[in-house]
Amino acid sequence: MLSSLRTLWYTFLHLFRPAVTVAYPEEMPYLAPRYRGRIVLTRDPDGEERCVSCYLCAVACPVDCISLQKTEKEGRWYPEFFTINFSRCIFCGFCEEACPTYAIQLTPDFEMSEYDRQNLVYEKEDLLISGTGKYPDYNFYRVSGLAIPGKDKGEAEHEETPIDTRSLLP
Amino acid sequence: MSNSNEIVAGLLNIVLGLIFLMVVASLLTWVERRLLGFWQDRYGPNRAGPFGVLQVVADGIKLLFKQDWIPPFADPGVFVLAPAISMVTVMLALAIVPATPAIGIIGNLNVGLLFFLAMSGLGVYSVVLAGWSSNNKFSLLGGMRAAAQMVSYEVFMGLSLVGVVMLAGSFNLTDIVHAQRHLWYAVPQFLGLVVFFLGGIAETHRLPFDLPEGESELGAGFHTEYSGMKFGMFFIGEYIGIMLVSAMTTVLFLGGWYGPILPPLLWFGVKTGFLVAFFILLRAALPRPRYDQFMAFGWKLLLPLTLLNILVTGALMLAGPAPL
Numbered sequence: 001m002l003s004s005l006r007t008l009w010y011t012f013l014h015l016f017r018p019a020v021t022v023a024y025p026e027e028m029p030y031l032a033p034r035y036r037g038r039i040v041l042t043r044d045p046d047g048e049e050r051c052v053s054c055y056l057c058a059v060a061c062p063v064d065c066i067s068l069q070k071t072e073k074e075g076r077w078y079p080e081f082f083t084i085n086f087s088r089c090i091f092c093g094f095c096e097e098a099c100p101t102y103a104i105q106l107t108p109d110f111e112m113s114e115y116d117r118q119n120l121v122y123e124k125e126d127l128l129i130s131g132t133g134k135y136p137d138y139n140f141y142r143v144s145g146l147a148i149p150g151k152d153k154g155e156a157e158h159e160e161t162p163i164d165t166r167s168l169l170p
Numbered sequence: 171m172s173n174s175n176e177i178v179a180g181l182l183n184i185v186l187g188l189i190f191l192m193v194v195a196s197l198l199t200w201v202e203r204r205l206l207g208f209w210q211d212r213y214g215p216n217r218a219g220p221f222g223v224l225q226v227v228a229d230g231i232k233l234l235f236k237q238d239w240i241p242p243f244a245d246p247g248v249f250v251l252a253p254a255i256s257m258v259t260v261m262l263a264l265a266i267v268p269a270t271p272a273i274g275i276i277g278n279l280n281v282g283l284l285f286f287l288a289m290s291g292l293g294v295y296s297v298v299l300a301g302w303s304s305n306n307k308f309s310l311l312g313g314m315r316a317a318a319q320m321v322s323y324e325v326f327m328g329l330s331l332v333g334v335v336m337l338a339g340s341f342n343l344t345d346i347v348h349a350q351r352h353l354w355y356a357v358p359q360f361l362g363l364v365v366f367f368l369g370g371i372a373e374t375h376r377l378p379f380d381l382p383e384g385e386s387e388l389g390a391g392f393h394t395e396y397s398g399m400k401f402g403m404f405f406i407g408e409y410i411g412i413m414l415v416s417a418m419t420t421v422l423f424l425g426g427w428y429g430p431i432l433p434p435l436l437w438f439g440v441k442t443g444f445l446v447a448f449f450i451l452l453r454a455a456l457p458r459p460r461y462d463q464f465m466a467f468g469w470k471l472l473l474p475l476t477l478l479n480i481l482v483t484g485a486l487m488l489a490g491p492a493p494l
Contacts, residue, residue, distance in 0.1 A: 004456055011455035014209045021212045 035108035036093045039084055041124065042105055042133035049128065050103035050140060052077045057095035057104050065089045075148040076141065082124040087117050101140040105133040184265075187275050191261060195409040196226045202409075202450050209454040233405075236398035241304070244395060248303035253400045256296035256407035260414050263289035267417045268344045270427045270434040282343040283335065286418060287328050290373050294320040296407070297375070297382055301392035312391025315461060316382035319372055322468050323379075327369030329476040330362040333483040334422050347426030354425040361479040363423040365472050367445075370415030372468075374408060377453040381461055416445035 022029050031037070044050050053070035054077075065088035071080040095104050114120050132138070147153045154161035200215065200223060207214025218224035240246050263286050268277025279285060294317060301313015335341060337358065338349040346355075356363050372379045383391035393404050420426060420441040427434035429441075459467065 007455045008451060011209050012451055014211055017211055019208070019212050023213070 031108035031110075033108065035110075036091045036096075036106040037110040038086075038107050038112055039089065039091075039095065039122075039127065040105055040107055040129045040133065041082060041103055041127040042129060042131065042135075044139040044141075045132055045137060046139065047130070048076075048141075049078060050101045050138075051079050051082065052101055052103070052140065053079045054100060056098040056100065060094040060098035062092060062094065063088045063090055066095060075146070079124060082127060084122050084127060085120065086112060086122060087120040102133070102135045102138050107133075183275055187265070188261070191264065191410055191413070192406065195406050195413065196230060197223070198409045198412065198446065199229065199405070200226045201446075202453075205447060205450045206454050209451065230402075233399050233402040238398045238400065241306075241395050243305045245303040245305065248299050249395075250400070252296050252300035252303060253396065253403035253407070254296075255299065256293065257403045257410070259289045259293040259296065260407050260410040263293075264410065264414050264417065266343060267414070267421060268347065268426065269417075269438045271344060273435060278342060278344050281341050283331060283341040283346070283422075287324070287331075290327070290414075291324055293373070293411070294324075296404075297392045300396070300404070301382075304392070304395040306395055308389045309392050309394045312382045312384065312388050312394070315384070315388075316375060316392055318465065319375065319379070319381055322465065323369045323372035326365050326468060326472045326476050327373060329473075329480065330365035330369060331422065332476075332480050333359045333362045336480075336483055336487060343421050343426075347421055347428065350425040351428060354423060354428075356423045356425075359423060359479070359483070361475055363419065365476050365479070366422065367415070367419055368472065370419065371449070371452065374411035374415055376408070376412065376449060378456040378458050379464065380458060381464060384458065386458075412446055412449050413442065416442045416449065419445055 042050050051068075053068060055068065055070075058064075058066040058068060065085040066083070067085075068082040069080040071078050091106065091110075093106050096106050099105075112120070141148055141151065141156075143157050143159075145153060145156055145159055203225075204214040204216070204222065214222070215225040216222040218228055240249055265275040266277065266279050266282040266285050268274035271277070276282075297316035297320065298313045301309045301311075301316065304310070304313075334346060334355050337355060338346040340346060340349070349355075368379075375382045381391075382388075383393070385391070388394070393401055396404060417438075420438060424441045424445075426441075427438045429437035432440070
């Protein structure tokens with residue numbers, strides 16, 4: 001009985017506490033830099049697409065919202081199309097973890113409401129951004145051993161020139 | 171000539187009173203949600219209109235435009251009758267409450283207090299019939315609980331008022347307020363006040379005594395099957411019930427319209443409003459007791475207390491000169 005009265009009093013005192021509500025559209029909440037929101041495709045420092053169409057993001061995606069098709073141009077792999085269905089996406093970030101080239105990244109932006117569900121299907125031109133995202137210096141083709149036009153085997157960073165095994169014969 | 175004028179004035183009084191009640195009762199839904207919000211460290215509805223007052227209008231429009239549905243397995247006649255009883259009984263009971271000697275519909279009724287008890291007794295029918303006619307297990311359980319709860323708490327509520335009637339020597343609410351000119355009955359009849367208020371919460375089946383509804387265990391209890399404006403009538407009936415119990419407590423124990431400086435009507439409003447806010451605070455703070463604990467609390471604690479209250483009041487009145 002007495003504890004009920006004490007509860008009443010403590011509850012009454014809450015009248016003088018500030019509300020914890022964040023009045024969202026007028027007052028924006030703080031989003032951490034690692035907040036998992038809208039997904040983007042980044043470019044390398046040279047302005048080329050980072051995505052190499054390895055399909056690892058599509059494999060990792062638990063809700064199968066990523067769809068892409070590989071194509072090849074001058075020794076490089078590109079996605080012919082790259083589609084993310086945001087009406088399915090659960091923003092788990094597995095695609096970002098799976099990506100070997102830091103191409104797919106999640107951003108602190110969640111305001112992507114649409115009246116039409118179809119508008120939530122983002123194509124490659126909607127996903128691609130002009131910047132490098134969270135890793136400004138990383139360029140996959142500069143560190144990988146893959147030969148592309150303008151960079152032969154052994155010319156990548158921290159890569160030794162390949163050894164001609166036939167010349168090693170005694 | 172003067173007779174017809176009186177009739178017109180009386181009708182006008184009733185219509186104005188009805189409109190006032192409906193408006194205040196619907197505003198109360200907003201007040202409750204705002205206050206609950208503040209007590210739970212949030213804002214409550216604050217978007218529609220200034221401070222969110224127009225939320226009431228939005229809710230009203232929504233309720234009016236909902237499909238008025240009667241389940242095929244329900245008993246249609248009784249199903250429609252039940253919400254009407256809920257609203258009519260509390261409104262009739264409010265008619266006998268005198269806000270000031272001049273303002274009130276029949277504040278001078280010589281059996282006012284008995285009329286109030288009779289009407290709150292009839293109010294049980296709304297909940298029981300709603301639960302029965304819905305033909306659904308949750309509703310039936312809610313109705314059954316409501317019957318047991320309201321019938322038993324009516325006993326204590328009636329008995330707790332005996333002390334007041336003994337002191338005032340009248341069933342007339344205006345006379346009872348006049349008798350409190352010097353000292354509110356909250357002082358000599360403190361036990362009566364506590365028991366009456368607890369009984370009032372049980373009668374209006376408000377939280378924490380909302381066992382007939384008990385949404386965590388019975389869905390929504392007796393009004394599980396109700397939607398649209400029929401649900402709205404239960405809703406409005408509940409809020410008018412809150413006002414009724416608050417106004418009655420003010421009249422019977424808190425000296426009605428008496429108070430220094432401020433005009434009488436304002437004093438009545440302030441006291442009633444304070445009690446309404448207390449009703450909402452109770453909802454914000456306290457959990458619902460278990461059903462058997464609730465009944466045991468009534469019969470084993472409140473009943474002896476009220477009887478003791480009557481006994482002591484009577485003994486004191488017989489022993490000395492009338493204390494007040």
